Amino acid sequence: xxxxxxxxxxxxxxxxxxxxxxxxxxxxxxxxxxxxxxxxxxxxxxxxxxxxxxxxxxxxxxxxxxxxxxxxxxxxxxxxxxxxxxxxxxxxxxxxxxxxxxxxxxxxxxxxxxxxxxxxxxxxxxxxxxxxxxxxxxxxxxxxxxxxxxxxxxxxxxxxxxxxxxxxxxxxxxxxxxxxxxxxxxxxxxxxxxxxxxxxxxxxxxxxxxxxxxxxxxxxxxxxxxxxxxxxxxxxxxxxxxxxxxxxxxxxxxxxxxxxxxxxxxxxxxxxxxxxxxxxxxxxxxxxxxxxxxxxxxxxxxxxxxxxxxxxxxxxxxxxxxxxxxxxxxxxxxxxxxxxxxxxxxxxxxxxxxxxxxxxxxxxxxxxxxxxxxxxxxxxxxxxxxxxxxxxxxxxxxxxxxxx
Amino acid sequence: xxxxxxxxxxxxxxxxxxxxxxxxxxxxxxxxxxxxxxxxxxxxxxxxxxxxxxxxxxxxxxxxxxxxxxxxxxxxxxxxxxxxxxxxxxxxxxxxxxxxxxxxxxxxxxxxxxxxxxxxxxxxxxxxxxxxxxxxxxxxxxxxxxxxxxxxxxxxxxxxxxxxxxxxxxxxxxxxxxxxxxxxxxxxxxxxxxxxxxxxxxxxxxxxxxxxxxxxxxxxxxxxxxxxxxxxxxxxxxxxxxxxxxxxxxxxxxxxxxxxxxxxxxxxxxxxxxxxxxxxxxxxxxxxxxxxxxxxxxxxxxxxxxxxxxxxxxxxxxxxxxxxxxxxxxxxxxxxxxxxxxxxxxxxxxxxxxxxxxxxxxxxxxxxxxxxxxxxxxxxxxxxxxxxxxxxxxxxxxxxxxxxxxxxxxxxxxxxxxxxxxxxxxxxxxxxxxxxxxxxxxxxxxxxxxxxxxxxxxxxxxxxxxxxxxxxxxxxxxxxxxxxxxxxxxxxxxxxxxxxxxxxxxxxxxxxxxxxxxxxxxxxxxxxxxxx
Numbered sequence: 007x008x009x010x011x012x013x014x015x016x017x018x019x020x021x022x023x024x025x026x027x028x029x030x031x032x033x034x035x036x037x038x039x040x041x042x043x044x045x046x047x048x049x050x051x052x053x054x055x056x057x058x059x060x061x062x063x064x065x066x067x068x069x070x071x072x073x074x075x076x077x078x079x080x081x082x083x084x085x086x087x088x089x090x091x092x093x094x095x096x097x098x099x100x101x102x103x104x105x106x107x108x109x110x111x112x113x114x115x116x117x118x119x120x121x122x123x124x125x126x127x128x129x130x131x132x133x134x135x136x137x138x139x140x141x142x143x144x145x146x147x148x149x150x151x152x153x154x155x156x157x158x159x160x161x162x163x164x165x166x167x168x169x170x171x172x173x174x175x176x177x178x179x180x181x182x183x184x185x186x187x188x189x190x191x192x193x194x195x196x197x198x199x200x201x202x203x204x205x206x207x208x209x210x211x212x213x214x215x216x217x218x219x220x221x222x223x224x225x226x227x228x229x230x231x232x233x234x235x236x237x238x239x240x241x242x243x244x245x246x247x248x249x250x251x252x253x254x255x256x257x258x259x260x261x262x263x264x265x266x267x268x269x270x271x272x273x274x275x276x277x278x279x280x281x282x283x284x285x286x287x288x289x290x291x292x293x294x295x296x297x298x299x300x301x302x303x304x305x306x307x308x309x310x311x312x313x314x315x316x317x318x319x320x321x322x323x324x325x326x327x328x329x330x331x332x333x334x335x336x337x338x339x340x341x342x343x344x345x346x347x348x349x350x351x352x353x354x355x356x357x358x359x360x361x362x363x364x365x366x367x368x369x370x371x372x373x374x375x376x377x378x379x380x381x382x383x384x385x386x387x388x389x390x391x392x393x394x395x396x397x398x399x400x401x402x403x404x405x406x407x408x409x410x
Numbered sequence: 411x412x413x414x415x416x417x418x419x420x421x422x423x424x425x426x427x428x429x430x431x432x433x434x435x436x437x438x439x440x441x442x443x444x445x446x447x448x449x450x451x452x453x454x455x456x457x458x459x460x461x462x463x464x465x466x467x468x469x470x471x472x473x474x475x476x477x478x479x480x481x482x483x484x485x486x487x488x489x490x491x492x493x494x495x496x497x498x499x500x501x502x503x504x505x506x507x508x509x510x511x512x513x514x515x516x517x518x519x520x521x522x523x524x525x526x527x528x529x530x531x532x533x534x535x536x537x538x539x540x541x542x543x544x545x546x547x548x549x550x551x552x553x554x555x556x557x558x559x560x561x562x563x564x565x566x567x568x569x570x571x572x573x574x575x576x577x578x579x580x581x582x583x584x585x586x587x588x589x590x591x592x593x594x595x596x597x598x599x600x601x602x603x604x605x606x607x608x609x610x611x612x613x614x615x616x617x618x619x620x621x622x623x624x625x626x627x628x629x630x631x632x633x634x635x636x637x638x639x640x641x642x643x644x645x646x647x648x649x650x651x652x653x654x655x656x657x658x659x660x661x662x663x664x665x666x667x668x669x670x671x672x673x674x675x676x677x678x679x680x681x682x683x684x685x686x687x688x689x690x691x692x693x694x695x696x697x698x699x700x701x702x703x704x705x706x707x708x709x710x711x712x713x714x715x716x717x718x719x720x721x722x723x724x725x726x727x728x729x730x731x732x733x734x735x736x737x738x739x740x741x742x743x744x745x746x747x748x749x750x751x752x753x754x755x756x757x758x759x760x761x762x763x764x765x766x767x768x769x770x771x772x773x774x775x776x777x778x779x780x781x782x783x784x785x786x787x788x789x790x791x792x793x794x795x796x797x798x799x800x801x802x803x804x805x806x807x808x809x810x811x812x813x814x815x816x817x818x819x820x821x822x823x824x825x826x827x828x829x830x831x832x833x834x835x836x837x838x839x840x841x842x843x844x845x846x847x848x849x850x851x852x853x854x855x856x857x858x859x860x861x862x863x864x865x866x867x868x869x870x871x872x873x874x875x876x877x878x879x880x881x882x883x884x885x886x887x888x889x890x891x892x893x894x895x896x897x898x899x900x901x902x903x904x905x906x907x908x909x910x911x912x913x914x915x916x917x918x919x920x921x922x923x924x925x926x927x928x929x930x931x932x933x934x935x936x937x938x939x940x941x942x
Contacts, residue, residue, distance in 0.1 A: 134463035145448040
């Protein structure tokens with residue numbers, strides 16, 4: 007259907023290539039600059055991969071499927087890096103009294119939900135992490151979260167979160183949904199807000215990170231309390247069950263991100279605070295023909311007839327852009343606050359678009375911002391996994407120092 | 411009207427574009443500066459980790475002098491296992507408040523004691539051998555009452571070859587060694603024995619002892635009520651074959667035994683936590699071998715009455731003395747400036763003196779001359795770096811200050827890099843210059859305070875080696891201040907504790923110690939006599 011002439015497209019393509027060049031420089035700077043040997047090789051591989059992903063988005067005109075390839079790969083790369091690091095420093099994946107006493111438990115963004123109120127009111131962190139000094143400490147994570155609010159908002163959940171990527175990838179594997187949970191969307195969407203309220207209040211009342219203690223399914227691929235008592239054994243059953251059901255089985259059956267939509271308190275918090283972010287997904291109600299194709303593909307149950315009539319998805323939208331490709335009318339796209347959407351990059355539209363229009367359009371700037379965020383956050387672990395793979399090929403060892 | 415509308419629309423568009431650019435460019439810029447931003451947040455929010463995770467709130471802390479891991483003086487480590495000096499050097503001891511309801515743990519109520527060492531190695535691993543320290547903590551949990559079942563003798567046969575203060579007989583002893591995750595607590599009458607979780611954090615150089623209180627006898631659980639407890643903290647070298655695993659001591663060290671014992675009853679303790687105002691060396695040398703009497707040691711009291719605020723009169727006196735010392739030093743510099751020969755090529759050999767006398771321009775000229783002959787001369791580079799840093803201090807504008815400090819570090823780091831092969835005096839100049847600059851520049855911006863402290867430590871060691879104890883003490887105090895700036899409380903405390911044990915310190919150092927709550931030598935009468 008694309009009737010754009012080559013001449014009209016040229017400035018927009020030039021803009022996309024300039025943006026891709028800028029992104030490649032950024033990827034090199036954060037992943038490879040100043041590194042040597044295996045670390046340089048690993049960093050360059052990851053930088054090249056991220057740069058190719060952005061070029062695919064910028065020139066291809068829409069975020070998916072390139073975003074999903076990046077997001078799933080980053081999540082998969084996170085797991086071996088994290089576990090190898092634990093094995094090297096502790097000799098095991100379990101969290102023991104020694105790690106808790108030494109504040110050696112990494113602080114992840116989801117724990118912000120339980121820590122924020124006690125931190126604000128009591129000046130106490132209810133999590134056995136370091137306050138600063140490493141990326142996975144409280145203050146750096148707080149800073150990343152504040153930055154996300156000012157820039158990508160809930161886009162964190164589809165471009166940055168190393169847990170969400172796993173579920174996003176798994177939910178995209180089946181060709182079609184075997185169970186349709188779309189009609190239950192309005193009820194299900196309230197679930198994670200209820201979980202957020204519970205986690206925040208329980209954290210305040212007990213100074214215990216309740217979500218991390220009992221509800222986090224990702225302990226199976228990160229770290230967990232040693233099952234040395236009935237309590238820790240029950241927690242083990244809970245996190246294994248939650249991982250298999252919410253991260254593997256339900257996403258395969260429903261093609262939806264069930265953990266992110268139902269259980270994740272961080273996602274709920276991002277939804278509530280998403281108004282701070284300048285970027286939105288918007289629906290041009292003039293172009294929309296209410297075919298419902300976008301409702302079916304949305305992995306977060308954020309689209310429904312009511313949302314379409316209002317011209318914006320529900321607050322659970324993670325700005326992944328999966329719906330853009332499903333809309334035959336090009337009615338959905340990234341936008342700035344209350345502006346009309348830019349369905350895809352101007353270079354792909356009939357109008358063509360000037361160099362600067364393309365460069366400064368939300369369709370290009372949002373992926374640039376969000377992928378920068380994801381690429382920089384993942385530079386700590388995905389680039390390290392690449393480094394370890396290079397090491398594995400070169401020396402036959404995945405671990406640095408051989409572990410304990 | 412339409413013009414205004416168009417203008418408004420263009421302004422809105424420009425605003426949107428600016429917003430978008432900020433968001434897009436802001437992300438990488440933020441991450442480039444994320445350490446700085448996190449440091450600002452830390453300063454703004456000032457949070458603490460819930461204390462029960464890390465062992466409970468601190469009840470009492472006892473810094474111990476560094477470098478006193480030689481018992482009464484002169485003890486040598488056993489020669490086996492490749493032990494290094496500092497591994498048996500206790501530098502801090504912390505008594506925490508008991509935790510009644512621990513979070514995120516399987517254990518019930520517990521009481522944690524932390525011992526910090528100057529140096530720690532991963533023991534129990536191949537190559538690490540059994541070189542870990544042995545730590546015994548004898549605790550009296552309640553003030554002695556008539557008929558109470560405490561003991562003033564060691565719990566382990568010959569054990570440490572010590573006896574304990576009869577006013578404070580111990581009720582429980584916790585014995586731990588760094589290579590095992592399991593320590594043990596036992597009562598003085600032997601009726602109660604239980605395992606204690608020992609957490610050896612190599613990075614922090616800390617051995618934490620977590621004593622379970624759930625099934626403990628009432629006497630031990632009485633620590634939950636608060637009140638004073640008395641602690642004898644003893645460190646020895648590990649020897650599995652000895653009572654209590656404290657290695658024996660001989661006149662000369664061998665593979666298993668330490669050296670330096672003056673008689674057969676010399677305590678087997680390399681480091682002892684001596685109460686404030688007492689001296690480890692004299693306590694550990696108090697045995698009477700001919701009479702068969704062991705050395706007598708005294709405990710530290712945790713949770714006792716708060717230390718008295720320092721005497722304002724003493725402070726005033728010390729301030730006056732400090733001012734007098736400063737004046738004398740300035741007069742001396744004036745005299746040396748006047749006696750300085752006219753500028754000449756010989757200035758290249760007196761760069762340090764010119765710098766010390768504040769003659770920056772003349773010093774720089776001498777440095778340039780020196781560097782043209784010896785381009786990598788560490789002393790000249792170090793002083794040039796120090797002068798550049800001084801200029802940064804006087805410069806107007808933050809950007810200029812940062813630029814000059816970065817320039818100063820180019821010289822200072824180059825000097826430190828080439829100082830390894832230099833003579834002691836040159837290395838001393840390099841470490842003093844870089845250490846002083848690193849201690850003076852804002853740590854939030856440059857993050858150099860810890861390195862500066864380490865440089866000043868090295869300067870103190872070199873100075874002591876050259877026989878100038880007074881200057882060594884000054885550098886040690888500077889190192890302690892730099893450690894405080896870097897937030898390394900334990901390291902700073904150990905250095906202050908070291909200085910607190912020295913005699914004849916100048917008033918300026920005694921004032922610094924007084925401000926930090928250390929008991930100091932009061933030479934008030936002398937000072938008043940001097941002033942008369």
